[in-house]
Amino acid sequence: MARLTDRIAAANADALDRLARAAPVLSGVKDARTLVPALSGRTLLHAGPPIAPAAMCGPMRGAVLGAALVEGWADTADEAARLLDSGAITLLCTHDHGAVGPMAGIISPTMPLFEVHDATTGRVACCPINEGIGAVLRFGAYDTTVLERLRWIRETLGPAIDAALQKLGGLPLIPLMARALAMGDEMHQRNIAATALFVRALAPHVVEAALPAATAAAVLRFLADNDQFFLNVAMAACKCVADGLRDIPYCTVVTAMSRNGVEFGLRVSGLGAAWFTAPAPVPDGLYFPGYGAADANPDMGDSAIVETVGLGGMAMAAAPAVAGFVGLRSAQDALVTTTRMSEITVGPNPHFKIPALDFAGTPTGIDIRRVVELETEPVINTGIAHRRAGVGQIGAGVARAPLACFQQALAAFAERYAT
Amino acid sequence: MARLTDRIAAANADALDRLARAAPVLSGVKDARTLVPALSGRTLLHAGPPIAPAAMCGPMRGAVLGAALVEGWADTADEAARLLDSGAITLLCTHDHGAVGPMAGIISPTMPLFEVHDATTGRVACCPINEGIGAVLRFGAYDTTVLERLRWIRETLGPAIDAALQKLGGLPLIPLMARALAMGDEMHQRNIAATALFVRALAPHVVEAALPAATAAAVLRFLADNDQFFLNVAMAACKCVADGLRDIPYCTVVTAMSRNGVEFGLRVSGLGAAWFTAPAPVPDGLYFPGYGAADANPDMGDSAIVETVGLGGMAMAAAPAVAGFVGLRSAQDALVTTTRMSEITVGPNPHFKIPALDFAGTPTGIDIRRVVELETEPVINTGIAHRRAGVGQIGAGVARAPLACFQQALAAFAERYAT
Incomplete structure (x- = not known):
């Protein structure tokens, strides 16, 4: 029988080898409930290890309320809070469902998600679309502006990016991410190169996706104004790679x-x-x-x-x-x-x-x-x-x-x- | 009387101070003859110090023939060569006319040029639009593909970029270039960050410039496929700054x-x-x-x-x-x-x-x-x-x-x- 250290060394080498063979491709944008079957009824995903509603921190609780409002489960934040506190909302871990989310990481059934699949193994991972900075759901904000932006992302931005990705035939992410790393991104706190390369690759296809010109312009402007836009794509790619290990x-x-x-x-x-x-x-x-x-x-x-x-x-x-x-x-x-x-x-x-x-x-x-x-x-x-x-x-x-x-x-x- | 070294030190400090105050802005794309009054009749600009036609190197001679064909001064390369050798084409230095050009640097009257103006001094400088790589005029190529691409740049790409820049109200170049430098461009042999940032800034305005969608897509694709596209913008910006010294x-x-x-x-x-x-x-x-x-x-x-x-x-x-x-x-x-x-x-x-x-x-x-x-x-x-x-x-x-x-x-x- 091999020594334990040898077995570990072989297993760790296997992990790095799987990582080397991973080829995550951004293949589309889909509804969360399509990508995550567990998202039926009043169910949400949240970031991190499991946590009971009563133990949640302020920002995560706020994000849950915002998601309940966007989904139409409640008409007011108070009503949403009662739902949450009564146990009427099921909360599951992102990481158990092939998903990742930034900050609070709340994912609700109709939220559009980046879909990344590994061309080598077929494995799929997903992540919400970056909302920009300031008052945003992932930090627990749920005012009218936040909810309207989320609806615009759902009705307009998500479908537009998906249409462009279908025109493009999917965007291989490792070459783009490797290039962005050589351009000063570490892809967590800095994603400006990756975002710019992403926009450059996608822009012609956004225009060709038969959208109204005003929509195409609004989509390209949203991407132009958000230096961290690519972070969520990178997260989905990394989840796809990490799950392979x-x-x-x-x-x-x-x-x-x-x-x-x-x-x-x-x-x-x-x-x-x-x-x-x-x-x-x-x-x-x-x-x-x-x-x-x-x-x-x-x-x-x-x-x-x-x-x-x-x-x-x-x-x-x-x-x-x-x-x-x-x-x-x-x-x-x-x-x-x-x-x-x-x-x-x-x-x-x-x-x-x-x-x-x-x-x-x-x-x-x-x-x-x-x-x-x-x-x-x-x-x-x-x-x-x-x-x-x-x-x-x-x-x-x-x-x-x-x-x-x-x-x-x-x-x-x-x-x-x-x- | 101040010592010579003191006078030089003060003059050189003045030069660096002028450079610090320069604020080049990409303000549009215009015909060369509009930006360079000397380009009347059969006149061309070329890169570098003055040179007689007979002394030109192969690539510069080829570029002159190509420009003569694009301008309609000749129907064949042989005819263009006879014009050049007979002295019927006037050749002037780019640098004497507020212009710069890559490689052969040939600029002909109807060629669209990037117009950069210094917001501090009003000074203007210009440079042709990058043609991409491979067989291109700046390396002396003048086959049908090259000439057709130049016509497309003149009829379609130049006006589209100009329209987008007018929508944008001009693009300040120092912030973009400073950012690109922090992203691994040195802006001579590497312009990928600057190009991607340029595309990201311009894309919404290309779409809003009321172009046919196919044209907007073709423009964005041309920019997406050329990592050195920004070099020519940088050259015009640097000429604008350098002329101020x-x-x-x-x-x-x-x-x-x-x-x-x-x-x-x-x-x-x-x-x-x-x-x-x-x-x-x-x-x-x-x-x-x-x-x-x-x-x-x-x-x-x-x-x-x-x-x-x-x-x-x-x-x-x-x-x-x-x-x-x-x-x-x-x-x-x-x-x-x-x-x-x-x-x-x-x-x-x-x-x-x-x-x-x-x-x-x-x-x-x-x-x-x-x-x-x-x-x-x-x-x-x-x-x-x-x-x-x-x-x-x-x-x-x-x-x-x-x-x-x-x-x-x-x-x-x-x-x-x-x-």
């Missing part, structure tokens, strides 16, 4: 890191669907004028799926412009961050390379053993939400995936595989 | 570097319109498969105007992806190149900053005294043209502005200003 026996690679605004949760390939949780940290970073740490909600959202496959904080060295934004002092600090992350990962990313490091691949495949041994917590580049529903983003910074999650996971791994 | 007494800063495929020419602020010339070098770089140095035309085109104001080779550290493409070995070499260039320039660029150098400005304002003293020739990132008309680009590399030009210029400066 799940359930490999003996594999110590992390397949999901996510936060529900209260707890941080971790999944590990060899340990299936189990979540290993700890209190979600408050990110360390910079606040917009007028805000400070006392206003901050603990870390929230499924967006750390990008770090799970070698982007975001792992790729800090690719994006020195992000370094200052998240509180690092220099481009050198960004290089140091990426170098530290290479100590807790299985290997260099075969797709995503960093010009400033002479095109070395980003650190990829977080190995729970290395995290525990070195006590080096994975770095997550993240936005900071106000703890009150609907205020929105109040800063940006670096969150560290709690060591406690990795320690629990390693203990469970030892129990399961050590004989 | 001309004719400052005692100023030792270079205001133009350009090549006609035979000679390399230099202009210096304190020395007016005089060209200081030397044989154009063959760039040192990498060749596409099947080609080598024996096929290469000496360096050609007005595109070195971007190095004149701190982009291209000066900004190599911003674009490690270019380093390999032009024959450098590593990102470290790119940093070294930019650091070397800072030794021969007046100061850091106030607009264009490099994330990898913690947002230090690019080396800007080439000082002829420093070049001569250190014998450090300015680096120009350049495409390599086949010496035969119409073959096109056969490689890319680094050309060095010949020291002899700077030595001549410094001698002329001493004669003029030393008393």
Whole structure:
């Protein structure tokens, strides 16, 4: 019988090999209920590990109320709150249904989602369309402007992007994302290159999709005004890739890191669907004028799926412009961050390379053993939400995936595989 | 009376100050004859210092024949050649008429040009629209495909971009270019970020310009398929900025570097319109498969105007992806190149900053005294043209502005200003 370390090494190599073969393609935009069969009746998905309605943080609760209003389950926020508190709304985890969502991550049945499928395996993953900044559902806002924008996204933007994608025949995402990484995006806090490349690829097809000119212009303007538009596409792509690494026996690679605004949760390939949780940290970073740490909600959202496959904080060295934004002092600090992350990962990313490091691949495949041994917590580049529903983003910074999650996971791994 | 070195220092500081205040805006696309009054009758502009028709290199001669055909001055290439050789076509320098052109740089009366005006001074500069790669006029090709594409650019693309720019109210270029520099473009051999940002900004207005949908789609597709599209916009912007530094007494800063495929020419602020010339070098770089140095035309085109104001080779550290493409070995070499260039320039660029150098400005304002003293020739990132008309680009590399030009210029400066 092979030694345990050899089995783990083979399993982790298999994970990186699956990642190398992944070929996520943005194939369309579809209703959430089409992509997620569990979304029947009054059911919503939320970001992070499971959480009871009563335990939800302010922004997530606000987003639930907004979703109930958009779906027409309630006419007022009070009515929606009564539904939620009475247990009449079923809440499920995004990550259990091939989905990811930013911040609160609320996905409702009629919400249009980006559909990404892996051309190699056929696996599908999805994520909502980015709403822009300011008062938006993902930060728990549900005023009239927010709901009207969501309806416009559902009735107009989603179908227009879908029509353009059908004209295009799908958009392979790895080449675009690799290119954007070489253009200073780390694809978590900075997506301007990816967004611009996305618009450039899609624009002719938006025009050819037989939309009224005013609609085509409105769609292109919405994309032009939102530097983070691509983040949600990247999240769907990363979820698609990460799900391909799940359930490999003996594999110590992390397949999901996510936060529900209260707890941080971790999944590990060899340990299936189990979540290993700890209190979600408050990110360390910079606040917009007028805000400070006392206003901050603990870390929230499924967006750390990008770090799970070698982007975001792992790729800090690719994006020195992000370094200052998240509180690092220099481009050198960004290089140091990426170098530290290479100590807790299985290997260099075969797709995503960093010009400033002479095109070395980003650190990829977080190995729970290395995290525990070195006590080096994975770095997550993240936005900071106000703890009150609907205020929105109040800063940006670096969150560290709690060591406690990795320690629990390693203990469970030892129990399961050590004989 | 102030010492000469003090006067030079004050003049050079004035030059950098003018550069800091420049605010080039892409304001439209107009016929060359509208922007350049000298383009009446059978007159063309060409890149670089003045050259007699008989002395022209193959690609420039081919481009002249193509332009004569597009303008309807001749029905066949032979007829066009007879016109050129008989002296029936007047040839003038782009740089004397507020214009720049890539490679052969041929500008004919009905050719649509990007119009850039400086919002601070009102100064105007212009450049043709990028034709794409392969067989194109700027490399001396003039077959039917080339001429048809030029007609489409004249009848369709130029007017569409102009209409979109009028809807937009003009596009300020410094913010876009500064952003693209932070995204890995050095804006000579790499313009993908700038092009994508340009498309993103313009796309809604292309759609709103009341064009037929098929035209709007064709325009957006042309832009989507050409990673170097923005180069020509950048050239017009840089010409607009550089012309603002001309004719400052005692100023030792270079205001133009350009090549006609035979000679390399230099202009210096304190020395007016005089060209200081030397044989154009063959760039040192990498060749596409099947080609080598024996096929290469000496360096050609007005595109070195971007190095004149701190982009291209000066900004190599911003674009490690270019380093390999032009024959450098590593990102470290790119940093070294930019650091070397800072030794021969007046100061850091106030607009264009490099994330990898913690947002230090690019080396800007080439000082002829420093070049001569250190014998450090300015680096120009350049495409390599086949010496035969119409073959096109056969490689890319680094050309060095010949020291002899700077030595001549410094001698002329001493004669003029030393008393």
